[in-house]
Amino acid sequence: MASPDPAPSMASSSLPRDAASVLELAARSMFDLFASASEGMLLVDREARVVWINDQYRRYLPALGFPREEDFVGHPVSSVIENTQMHQVLKTGKPILIDLLTNRAGTFVVSRIPLRDDQGDVIGALGIVLFDQTGTRMQPLVAKFGQLQQQLHDAQQQLAAKRTASAHGARQSRYTFASFVGSSPAASEVKRQARRAAQSGSPVLLLGETGTGKELLAHAIHAASPRAEGPFVSVNIAAVPDTLLEAEFFGTAPGAYTGADRKGRVGKFKLADGGTLFLDEIGDMPPGLQAKLLRALQEGEIEPLGSNQLVPFNARVIAATSRDLPALVARGQFREDLYYRLNVLPVRVPPLRERRGDIPALIEVLGEDMAHRGSPPPELGEDAVALLAAQHWRGNIRELRNVLEQAALRADSDRIDAAQMEALLRQSGLAQVQPVLPPEPALPDAGALLRPLGEQVAELEQRAIAAALQATGGNKLATARLLGVSRATLYQRLQTPE
Template sequence: MKNQETNIEDVLKELAAIIETSKDNIVVTDGEGRVLRVSNNCQEIYGVDPEELYGQSVNELEAKQIFNPSVSVQVLNKKSKQEIIQRTRTGRVVMATGYPVFNEKKQITRVISYSHDMTEIMALKEKYEQLTEQVKRYESELEELREKETRIPGFIAESPQMQRVMTLLQRVAKVDTTVLLLGESGVGKNVIAKAIHRKSGRKANSFIEINCGAIPEGLLESELFGYTSGSFTGANKGGKPGIIELADKGTLFLDEIGEMPLALQAKLLKVIQEKQITPVGGTKAKTVDFRLIAATNRNLAEMVREGRFRQDLYFRLNVVPIEVPSLRERKEDILPLIQIFLEKFSKKYGLTKRLEESATEAFLRYDWPGNVREVENVIERLVVTTDESSISLHHLPESLRGDIEIVEATKLTGSYKLKDILEDVEGKVVLQAYQKYGTTHEMAKHLGISQPSVVRRLQKYRGKREQSSL
C-alpha cells in the first residue's frame, strides 16, 4: 500500500513538474469546466495570476475575456479535439489546442488544453507578408521601368484608341502567335512590331524587317529565301542567307505584305506552315524558328475577293489582327507627338524650338494624311529651317495653315465675307485632295461629289493659285 502511495506521489510530482516546466501554458479542467490545474506562465500569456483561476468555470472566464475564446468550452460542447487562435489581454497571439478525456461511460472527465505563444511567429508572418507586398510593388515599378525602356520614340498611347492597341500589344507579345498590323501608311505599324518583339520571349534575338513593296519583284524572292552559290548571274560565290533565315529564333516583320507577288505568296505560305526554307537554286531545306508579324495598308480581304491575294495565306496571317487608327482618329496623340519630335530634333541639331499657340492649333486641326511619319517630317523641317526660336503660324507649310490662316485674317480685317471664306476653304480642300489622290476620279470618290464637279473646281482653284503667284 505504501509503495502504491509512493507511486501516486511520484506521478503527481511528475505531473506538476511537466506542467510547470512546459513552455506552453497548460490548463486542466474537470468535466464541468472547472479549472483544476494551471501552469505558472499563465500570468505572462493571459495576464492573470494562476491562483485566481482555480475552481472557476471556463464559461465565466470566457465571458470575462480571459480565455477569448475558450478552447475548453469548445471541447466540452463538441466532445472532440479543438484548435483555435486566441488574442489575449496582454496582446499576445496564442494557438490553443484542447483534448477531451473520457471515462468508461464516454463521459468527459477532464479537458486538457495547451496554449502555445505564437506572437513572434505571427509577427514574422506579418513581416513576411509586408515584405511580399513590397516585393510585388517593386516588381510592378520595375515592370513600369522596363516598359519605359522598351518604349520606342514616336509611339504614343494617350488616346483611348491607342491604349486599346497597347493593351492588345502587351497580351500578344507574351505568346508566339502571328500578328497582322492593319492601318494607313505612316501610323507606326513598324514601331508596334518592334514593341511586340521587345516585350516577347524572343527579345534577345534578331528583329528582321523587310518592306515587301520596296524591293523589285525579281529580287524579293532571293532577299526572302536567300540563294546558293551560282544560282543566278551576279550572285555571291558563297551564296547568301535570306532574311527569313536571319530571323531564326527571333521575329520576322514583313511590312507591306499586300505588295507581295502571288507566286511568292505560295512559297511564303509553305514556309509558315512547315517552318522550313529552301534557298533559290538550292535543293536542301533548312529549318527555321521565327515569330511572324505582318503589316499592310491594303484591304487584304478585298484583295482576296479580287484574286490578288491568296486566301489561305490571308487566313494564316490574320490570326490576331491589330487595327492601328490613323492620327486624325486620335487627336489626343498629336500634342505628345509634337513635344517628342521637337525635343528629338532640337537635341539632334543643337537648337531650341517651340511652337506658338497658333501653330499648335493648326497642328491639331490638320488631318495628317501622312500620319505620324508626316508629323515627324514636318517638325524636323521646321526645326531646321526656322530662324526664330518660336515657330509661328506663318512658318508652317501652306497645307497646315489652311483655314486657321483664313480665321486669323478675318479677325484682323473684320470684313471677310462668308462667301470668300467658304471659297478659300473649298479651294484648299480641292488642291490638297489633288495632291493626295492625283486623279479626278479618286478625288470625286473621296470628296463625295461628281467627277465633272471636281474637274470644274480644280480648274477654278488652280487658275486662282497661278494668278496669285504672278
Template sequence: MIDVRTANTISINSSISDIWEMMSKYTDPFIFITDPLENEGIIGYIHSKDIMPLLRKGNIENLHVSELPIQTNIIKVSKNADVLDFFKVFGEDVVVIVGETNRIEGYLQREDVLYYLLTSKSSGTDWIRSLLNSIPMGIIITDTYGRIENFSDEVLRMLKMSSEELREKQVGELLDQESYLKVIEHGETILNYIIIKDEYSVLADLGPIRNKKGIVTGSIVVLQDLPYIEKMAMELEYVKNLNVDLQAILSSTYDEIIVLSKKGTLLRYSGRLINDFWETDKEQLIGINLMELEHEGTFFSSIVRKVIEKKRKVTVTQESRSGKNVLTVGNPVFNQNGELERIVIALRDITETVLLKEELRTAKKESEKYKKELEHFKDWSNLNINKKIIYRSDKIENVMKYIKKISNVSSTVLLTGESGVGKEVFSRAIHELGPRSNKPFIKVNCGAIPENLLESELFGYEKGAFTGANANGKPGYFKLANKGILFLDEIGELPLNLQVKLLRVLQEREFMPIGGTQPIDVDVQIITATNKDLEEMVERKEFREDLFYRLNVIPIHIPSLRERPEDIPLLCLHFLQNFNHKYNRNNQLSQDALDLLESYSWPGNVRELQNIIERLSVTNDNELIDSEQILPIIKKGKKSTGNKEINKIIPLKQAINNVEERLIILAMEEYQTTTEAAKALGVSQSTISRKYSELIKKKERGE
C-alpha cells in the first residue's frame, strides 16, 4: 500500500486568519476545505501560495475561506484500492484517500504515485517497462548517482544503442553532467535542453523524483527525437503559412465569413467586417456559443439552430439596428462519416442591392404607366386632341374618359377650374370627339369684350340698328356657331341683362338680333367655363339662379397642375419641343431641371408652365437647361418654411414627420435639386420629389 500524506482540513466558513494559523502549525502546503452542509465532505483544497498575496495586503480578519481561489481538481479513491486504480487517476493534481465512512484519511500527489511505481519492488520490473513503453517518448529513470534504473524502448531507438550498452552508461555521459547535477543537487527542472552528438540529437526535459518528504531520490529524463521535432516544426510552419493564406483569401472575398463548431461556438472569422452590424468586437466572441446570445437578440441564434436541426443550407435576411439589410447564408460541413463537423456562415451587406431593387421596381411601375399611356395615345391617334392634351395622371385620365362619354350628346357643359388649367383645350376635346366635329367651334371670352359690345357680338344686329353700325348688319357668334359649338369662356363675367337673353336661347333655341323683328332659330351646343364659384355668385345675386342650372347640366372640373405633378415633366418636354421648332433651337431639360419644375406648386397652372418654358427657350445661352437657370424664376413663388420647434408633448409620429419635413426643406435649400437632396438624405429621388411636392401643397393651403 502507498504511504499517504496527512490531510489537514478546515471548514469553508472559517476565516483566512484561521487557515493561516493552521498552515503555520503544519508544514504541509495543502489545506483541504470541507462543507458542513455535505457532512464534512471534501469540496477542494487551498495551496499556501494562493493566500500569500492576501496576507501581504493585511486586514484579513474579515475575509473568509470562501473568498479564496479554491482548487477543485481532486479525485477520491478508497484506501483499499489497487495500485492500478491510482494509476488511472494519475493525471489529477491531488488524489484524496477516503475510508469506509467516506471520511478523508490522507492524500497523495502525482509524484507520490510516480515514486511508488518506480521504486516499489513488488510492482515488478516488467510492469514498469510496460508503463514506460506506453508513453510515445523516450523515458529514463535514474538514481541520485546517475545510474540508469529503467528506460523505455524508445530511448534505445533515439540513442542508437542496445539495452546492454545503455545500462553501462550513466546519464551524465549520455546527456550533460552539469545539467544533471543541477537536477539532483538543487532539485531544478530543465526543459527543452538540446543535445547534439555524432550518433544522435535529442531534445531533453530533466526533472527530479522526490519522495513524500520532498527529498530528491533520482531523476526522470524525457527524450524527444530532434529531427522529428524539426519535421513537426516545419509542418507547423506550413500550417501557419496555410492559415495566413486562408485568412487572406477570406478577407479578400466580398462576403464576411465566420466559422463555427458543430455546436455553434465561434472559431474564426474573416477580416472583412460589416460596419454597424456587430454590437461587440468579434474577438470577444471567439470561443463563445452564439446560440447563447439569443436573449440579446443576436440573429445567429436562429440561423445556427436551423443549420444544426435541418443539416442543410439555410438562408435568412435581416435588418440591423442601423438599417442595413444583411443576407446570411449558413452551410453545414460534414466529415467522412456524414456527421456535422463545422458550420460556415457567409454574411453580405445587400442594403444597396435592396435599394436598387426598390428603384428598379419603381422604374418598372413607371414603365408600365408609360406603356399604358402609349396605348392610350394609340387609341386616340386619329384625333387632333392628342396634340393638345398631354398627360399621364389618373385625374386627367378620368376627365378624358368622362369627356368621351358625354361628347356624343349636345347637353350644356360647364367647365370649372383655376385660371390657366386649359379649360379651352378640354372644350375643344368635346368638340372634336362629338358629332359636331366637322361643324364650327366658336370661342367667346365674355370678360374680354366690353359690355356695350358684347350683346351685338353674341347675337348680331340688323342693318341700321344703331349709329355706327355696319350698313349691311352683322351676324352674331350664335349664328356663326349654328350646328356647331359655342364656347363661352369666363361666363361669370356675363352681365345680368345678357344672362336673360342667353337663358332664352338655351330654353327656346332662338334669339333676336339687335334691331331685328323676327327671331332666328339656332342649333348650338353651349360649353361654358369659369374660374369663379357660380353658386356663391348666385347667393350674392350676381348670377341668375335659373341660368346657372341651365348651364350646370354636365359639370366637369379640371384639376389644377399642382394636383397632378406627374403631368409636369410631359408638359415641359411637350412645350420645349414646340418652342424648339418655333424658334429653331435645340434646347434640352436636365433631370435636375425636371425635378425642380415638378416640385414647384404652379399657381398659374399650365399657362404659367408654358410661359416659363418659352422664356427659358428664348433666353438660355446653353442648349442644356438645368436647375440653376430655373431656380431664380420660380424661387419668388416659394417661401421658406421655418423650423418647427417642439415645446410640448406631441404624438411621436407627428414629431417624426416634422423632423422629416425640416430635413427635406434644408436639403432642398442647400442642394436645390431633388436628386442631390436625395443623395444627401440617403433616399431615392422619387421619394424626395413626392414629399417635397406635398410640402409645397401644404404651404399653399396655409397648413
C-alpha cells in the first residue's frame, strides 16, 4: 500500500500565513521525520485494522510469521502483533509515548499516538518503533528487559508445570541408572537387567533386602522407559493402614463413606495413567486387596470405592519387596496367581556385602549428598574405608549412610582411622565388627593353574577358614556357623587339609 502523501516544501517563499496551515504542515513534517528516522511505523483505522506500514516495518514481517504483506495489512492488529496496545489507544484516545513491546520479532521501544479528525474523534492510531534490540543506544535497556521477560516466562512455565503435576498427583522420576552407584560385577548385572526391563511394558518385580536401592532402580527404569514423560507415582504399602489401602489405590466416589471427600478422590492407579505405578513392599499387601489388585492388572480397569463404574487406566506397574514371596505363597499369605502376574520380569538387587568393591565409591557419593544437605561428611583414612568395606551391612546402603552421618557428628578428629571407625561402629549398635578383609590374591600364572584341581580347592578352603577364624577371633563354633559347616568338619579341615 502506498504511503501517505509527502509534506509540502518548507521553502521561505511558500511559508503559510495562518496557524492552522502551520500546524498541518508541522504534523506532516513530523510524520515524514518519524517515517524516515524510526525503525518502523504502522497505521490502524478506527476498527483497529492495520491499513499501512512503511518500508522499515516490512523487514519485521518474516519474524512475525508473515512472509507476504497482504497477510499482515488489512487484518486486526491484535491478530498479527502479539502484546499490542493499539486497541487500548483507540479506546481511550490517550497516547502511550514510551513502552517496551516483546513479541516473536524481538523487543522494541515503541510509541503509540491516537489520530483524530476535525471534530476530535479518534479515527485511528499511529504506531512507531523507536528502537529495536539491535540499536546501540537502547540496546542495554532492551536486552535487560528481554532477559527479565524470558526469566518471567520460564518461571511461569515451571509454576504451571508444578501446578499441573500437583493437580494430577504426579511427579517425575528423580533418579537414572547413573544414580545407582557401582561398577562391580553384581552392580553391573543388575543395571543390565533393569535396562532391559525398562524397554518392556510388562510388570517388573524388584527383589532384595531393605536398603539396597530398589526404589532408586524403579525411578531409573521409569526414566529409561517409553513412559518417561508420564507420571511416576509411588505407594509404600507398608506405610498405609490396611483400611485405607483400597481408597489409596482405586480412589473413592463422592460421599463413598462417612467422612469421605464430597468431591471424591482419585486413586493412585488413575494418577499414574500414562506413566508408572511403583508398589513398594508388595509383600505386605493384605490378602483381601490382593484379588482386587490382580483384577486391575489383568483387566486394565479399576472400580473406585463406593462406585459401580469401571474406570480404565494405563499404567506400567513396578513392584518391590524385601520379603520372600515364594515362602509367603507356600504359607497361603500371598496369592499365587498375583505372584505370577507380578513376577514377569524379576530383578534381584544384590545386598551390599555382595558388592563390597562398590563401597568406596558409595562412601564418596553419600558424602557429597551429606555436604549438599549442609552436613560436612567425615574424612576417612584408607584403613577406615577398608574396615567399612568388610562389614556385613544388614541394612545395606541405608545403614552405611547412617554410620557415615554418626561418624560426622561423633568424630573427635578431622581424619578418622580404622581404630576410631571401629569404636564408632560399636557405638552405632553393631554387635560384631568384622576385621579388614585380606587383600584379594593375585591371579596365578598359567603354571600355577596346571596343578590337580583338588589341590587348588584345598588351598582356597584353607584361606577361607583362616579368614573366618580371624573374623570370629578364633572361636571355632562361630567359625563353623559362619562357614556353614559342622564343628566336626571344621576340626577335620584344620587337622588334615585335603
